[in-house]
Amino acid sequence: MSWASLVHAAGDWQVADAPLRFKLELLQKPTHASAGYFASLPDGGVLRGGKPATTVVTEDGKVLPSYVLWQNVENGFALVFAKPEGDPKSVSVYIQPGGAARVWSPNTGLTPGSILCTSPGRDTLAAAQAMAALGRVEGSVHWGENPGYSQAAFSISGDLSGRPKPAAFYQISHVDAPSAGEYWLAPSFHTGQGELRVDGAKVELKEKSKLWGGFGASVKLAKGLHRVEVLQTAPGSGPYSSNNRWGGLMYLEWKTPNEPLKNIEARAIKASEMARSGSCRLSALESREGSPMAVARVTPGLVYWFGNEEPLLILEFSALGAGYPADAKVTWTFPEGGTLEGSRVKWLVPGFREGRVKMTVQSGKAVSAAMIPYFGFSTQKTSLERADHREAFRDTLAEMLSVLPRSPDPVASWGDAWWNNIFRTVEGGEGEQLLRRLFGEHFEAIRKRLAPAQMAILEDVFLDVTLRDHPEENLEWLKKFFANTQDAARQNELRFREGELYMYYLNDRKKADFLFNGLAAARSGVGERARIRLGDMALLGGDLNKATSFYADVQNRARALRNTSGVAVGASVTRQLLTGGTVNQAVAAPRAAPDLKGGALQEVSLAENVRTLTEGGFLLEAIQGLDAWEAEFPLSKISGDFILREAAIYAKLKDWKHARPMLEAYCREIDSSSYLPEAVSTLILCVQSSKADPASIRGIVEKVRDRLKFHPVASQLDKFLSSTAPASR
Amino acid sequence: MNPATSKKVMSAALATTLCTGTLIAGDGTGEAGFVAPPREMIQKKPPAPPRVASSAETTGSCCCPAAPMSRTEAKKPPQPPVLLIKIREDNPGSGKN
Structure with missing residues (x-):
C-alpha cells in the first residue's frame, strides 16, 4: 500500500491554504514501516489551543498520513506520521486552522511505539485513562518517546522530564509477536496501580505459579504487531529511583509459544521484539507570509548542586530560526525581568522548578512572541575540577547580571546556593568579569549579604585578579574598600596591598616606602610583613646588608613566637569563603621542636607546601602559603628558594x-x-x-x-x- | 545497686549511646561549611505548570529513563606535600651516632 499522494502549490509552499508549517529533520528511522515517525510540536500560540489539522508533506510533494495523539495548549501536540518512501532527510508539517484534526486510532494502520504520556501531580488511574482516550489532555500533561531500560525494553521508569512524583502514566507500544499462539504476559508493577491492555482489551492477571514471572495472563496472539498499552500510577513524592534492581515503576515480561524457559515463567521483552517509531527534530516554524515565528529549543546543561543546597542549572535557549530574515532580532525575557538578545542564550535557573521565558522575534514590522516553558532538570555531569565548568557558571551569571533590573537589586535575594557557587567557581586569576560586575554594580547588596570575613576574602580575590592588567583601577578599588570598612586590621591589610601596588605595578617606590614605613611601626602581623617589604625594597635598591638586617630581625621574632605556637597556613580559599574565614586557623603546619633541625624541617614543609599548591594550580592558596613562609622565614629570600617559588606562582598567573x-x-x-x-x-x-x-x-x-x-x-x-x-x- | 536498677541504668545508657551515635554520625549537618537548604525546598512541592501557550520543542527523553539529577563533583582541595625525613639524634651516652 502506498501512503503518498501528491500536492501541488505555487512555489515552495506546498499546501496553499495552510498559514503555518513546521520543518522537521528526520533522525532515527522506525524499526517497522508501520511504526511511522513521532514528533512533539509546540502550539506556538497560533493554534489557539485547538487540535491542529495537519498535512505532512515530503520535499518532493508526497503527502504522508498524519495523526494527533495528544494536544494541550502548554506543550503543543504529539504527532505520528507515516514513514516516507526512500530516504528523505526532512518533511514539512502544514497546519490548517479550521480543518478537522485527525486523532490516531488503531485502524489508521500506523503502529506507534513506545510513546509515554505523563500527567505530573496526578496519581489516579482515572488520569491515566484520560490520557489513553487520546486527543485533548490537561495542560500539565507531556509526552515523549520512552527508550526503556537496557535490560527491560518494555518498562516505565518515571517521569522522563525529571519532575518528581506523584504522576500518572499511559504508554502506547506495539510488540512484535514472532509466531502465532499462546503467549504468557507477565507485567511487574512495582508501585501504585497498573493496568495492561492488549489490542484494546484489559488483561485480567492471576497467579500461575510462584516462579519468576508467574503472575500474569495467557493471551492468544497472531504473528505480527500487537498494541500493548499500560496505565500506571506513581504515588508518593520526590524523585524516581534509577536503581536497576528496585527502581522503576513497571516492566513487562513474556513467554512466547513453546519457548523453553528454565525455572522462570517469563523473560523480559527484548528491544528487537518491540516496534519503535522513528524520531525527528524540529528545525523551524515558518509562516506563509514569510514573517518570522517564535519557536525555540530548550537544552538542559551543567548542574551546580551541592549537599542540601538548592540546585542551579544552566539552560540553553535556542531560536529555531532557520527561515528567519537576516534582520530578525530575537529577544528572551526571563521571569526575573532580564532580557537577553541573541538566537542562542544561556540562563541559570533553580532546579526542580517550572518556569517560562517570553521569546520575541522581530523583523521589520513583523513581530512574533511565544512563551517558552521549561522545567529545571538536567542530567549533565558537572565537575568543578574542570575549568570550563567553573567558567560556564561565572560567565552565565555575569551575563545575567548585565541585563537584570537594578532595582530591587537581584543580588539581595540570592540564596546560599548562588553565593556558594560563586565562591566555588572563583579561582586564582579567574572570575574577573563576574567580580567586576558584582563589585561595580551591586556593592551595597553584597556588603549587606556577606559576613565581613567573606567580604574581605572576596575583595582580596578581586583585587588579585585586577592587579595585573588594571593597576590604576585596582588603586580605585583599594580606596573604595578602605572607605567601606571600619576595621583597623582590614584597613592596614588594604594599605599593605596599596604599598605592593606602588612597589610592583605602578613603579612608585617612594610611595611604597612611605606606606610600608607607616605600617612597620605596628607590632602586628601586617607590621612584620611591612618590614619584610622594606627589606625587599632594600634588596631591589641593591642594599643586601640592609635587606638581610630587616629579614633577620623579623625571622628572630618569628622564631620566638613559633616556639610557643604552630604556624597557620590556611585552608583552601573556597573553603575560607564558604565558611566566612572561620577555618583559616584550622590547618596548621606541623609544630616543630624548638631547635635548629625542627626549624629547618618546618621551613622545608612550608616551601614544599607552596611548591605543591603551585603545581596543583591552587594559586591563591599558594600565595597564602607563600605569605606564611615569608612571615616565618624571610631569610629564605636570600638563603633559600623563596624567590624562585614566588616567581613560579606569578609566572603561572x-x-x-x-x-x-x-x-x-x-x-x-x-x-x-x-x-x-x-x-x-x-x-x-x-x-x-x-x-x-x-x-x-x-x-x-x-x-x-x-x-x-x-x-x-x-x-x-x-x-x-x-x-x-x-x-x- | 540491685540487679533491676542496674538493668534500668544500663538500658538508659545504651539507648543514650545509640541515639547520640545516630545523631552525630551521618548527615553532616554539623560539619563546617554546611549550608541549610532553603525551607521551601523541604516543604513546598514544585508549582503547577504555567497555563500558557508553548513554543518550544519538548525535551522529554533527553537521557536515561528517570535518571535523577546528580550532585556536582566538587573541586578537590589541595593535597599537602608528603615529606619523609629521618632526623638522627646524637646520643652521647650510648656511644652511638
Whole structure:
C-alpha cells in the first residue's frame, strides 16, 4: 500500500491554504514501516489551543498520513506520521486552522511505539485513562518517546522530564509477536496501580505459579504487531529511583509459544521484539507570509548542586530560526525581568522548578512572541575540577547580571546556593568579569549579604585578579574598600596591598616606602610583613646588608613566637569563603621542636607546601602559603628558594611585573648559590614572555655567566647573550 | 545497686549511646561549611505548570529513563606535600651516632 499522494502549490509552499508549517529533520528511522515517525510540536500560540489539522508533506510533494495523539495548549501536540518512501532527510508539517484534526486510532494502520504520556501531580488511574482516550489532555500533561531500560525494553521508569512524583502514566507500544499462539504476559508493577491492555482489551492477571514471572495472563496472539498499552500510577513524592534492581515503576515480561524457559515463567521483552517509531527534530516554524515565528529549543546543561543546597542549572535557549530574515532580532525575557538578545542564550535557573521565558522575534514590522516553558532538570555531569565548568557558571551569571533590573537589586535575594557557587567557581586569576560586575554594580547588596570575613576574602580575590592588567583601577578599588570598612586590621591589610601596588605595578617606590614605613611601626602581623617589604625594597635598591638586617630581625621574632605556637597556613580559599574565614586557623603546619633541625624541617614543609599548591594550580592558596613562609622565614629570600617559588606562582598567573623584580635583584646581589642558575633562567623566561627588552637584563646575565662559566646553565646564558644586543646608551 | 536498677541504668545508657551515635554520625549537618537548604525546598512541592501557550520543542527523553539529577563533583582541595625525613639524634651516652 502506498501512503503518498501528491500536492501541488505555487512555489515552495506546498499546501496553499495552510498559514503555518513546521520543518522537521528526520533522525532515527522506525524499526517497522508501520511504526511511522513521532514528533512533539509546540502550539506556538497560533493554534489557539485547538487540535491542529495537519498535512505532512515530503520535499518532493508526497503527502504522508498524519495523526494527533495528544494536544494541550502548554506543550503543543504529539504527532505520528507515516514513514516516507526512500530516504528523505526532512518533511514539512502544514497546519490548517479550521480543518478537522485527525486523532490516531488503531485502524489508521500506523503502529506507534513506545510513546509515554505523563500527567505530573496526578496519581489516579482515572488520569491515566484520560490520557489513553487520546486527543485533548490537561495542560500539565507531556509526552515523549520512552527508550526503556537496557535490560527491560518494555518498562516505565518515571517521569522522563525529571519532575518528581506523584504522576500518572499511559504508554502506547506495539510488540512484535514472532509466531502465532499462546503467549504468557507477565507485567511487574512495582508501585501504585497498573493496568495492561492488549489490542484494546484489559488483561485480567492471576497467579500461575510462584516462579519468576508467574503472575500474569495467557493471551492468544497472531504473528505480527500487537498494541500493548499500560496505565500506571506513581504515588508518593520526590524523585524516581534509577536503581536497576528496585527502581522503576513497571516492566513487562513474556513467554512466547513453546519457548523453553528454565525455572522462570517469563523473560523480559527484548528491544528487537518491540516496534519503535522513528524520531525527528524540529528545525523551524515558518509562516506563509514569510514573517518570522517564535519557536525555540530548550537544552538542559551543567548542574551546580551541592549537599542540601538548592540546585542551579544552566539552560540553553535556542531560536529555531532557520527561515528567519537576516534582520530578525530575537529577544528572551526571563521571569526575573532580564532580557537577553541573541538566537542562542544561556540562563541559570533553580532546579526542580517550572518556569517560562517570553521569546520575541522581530523583523521589520513583523513581530512574533511565544512563551517558552521549561522545567529545571538536567542530567549533565558537572565537575568543578574542570575549568570550563567553573567558567560556564561565572560567565552565565555575569551575563545575567548585565541585563537584570537594578532595582530591587537581584543580588539581595540570592540564596546560599548562588553565593556558594560563586565562591566555588572563583579561582586564582579567574572570575574577573563576574567580580567586576558584582563589585561595580551591586556593592551595597553584597556588603549587606556577606559576613565581613567573606567580604574581605572576596575583595582580596578581586583585587588579585585586577592587579595585573588594571593597576590604576585596582588603586580605585583599594580606596573604595578602605572607605567601606571600619576595621583597623582590614584597613592596614588594604594599605599593605596599596604599598605592593606602588612597589610592583605602578613603579612608585617612594610611595611604597612611605606606606610600608607607616605600617612597620605596628607590632602586628601586617607590621612584620611591612618590614619584610622594606627589606625587599632594600634588596631591589641593591642594599643586601640592609635587606638581610630587616629579614633577620623579623625571622628572630618569628622564631620566638613559633616556639610557643604552630604556624597557620590556611585552608583552601573556597573553603575560607564558604565558611566566612572561620577555618583559616584550622590547618596548621606541623609544630616543630624548638631547635635548629625542627626549624629547618618546618621551613622545608612550608616551601614544599607552596611548591605543591603551585603545581596543583591552587594559586591563591599558594600565595597564602607563600605569605606564611615569608612571615616565618624571610631569610629564605636570600638563603633559600623563596624567590624562585614566588616567581613560579606569578609566572603561572602570567604576572611578569610581580615575578621579575625580585628575581632580578637576587641575580644581581647574590654572588653564588645553588638557586642562582634556576633564578637566572626564570628571569630570562620572564623577560621573553613579557616581551620586555632583553637588553635590560643583559648586564645581570653577563655577570651571572661569569660566575657560572662551568655550570650547564652557561650555554643557555651564552645563547641569550649572543642573541641580545647591548643596551643602547 | 540491685540487679533491676542496674538493668534500668544500663538500658538508659545504651539507648543514650545509640541515639547520640545516630545523631552525630551521618548527615553532616554539623560539619563546617554546611549550608541549610532553603525551607521551601523541604516543604513546598514544585508549582503547577504555567497555563500558557508553548513554543518550544519538548525535551522529554533527553537521557536515561528517570535518571535523577546528580550532585556536582566538587573541586578537590589541595593535597599537602608528603615529606619523609629521618632526623638522627646524637646520643652521647650510648656511644652511638
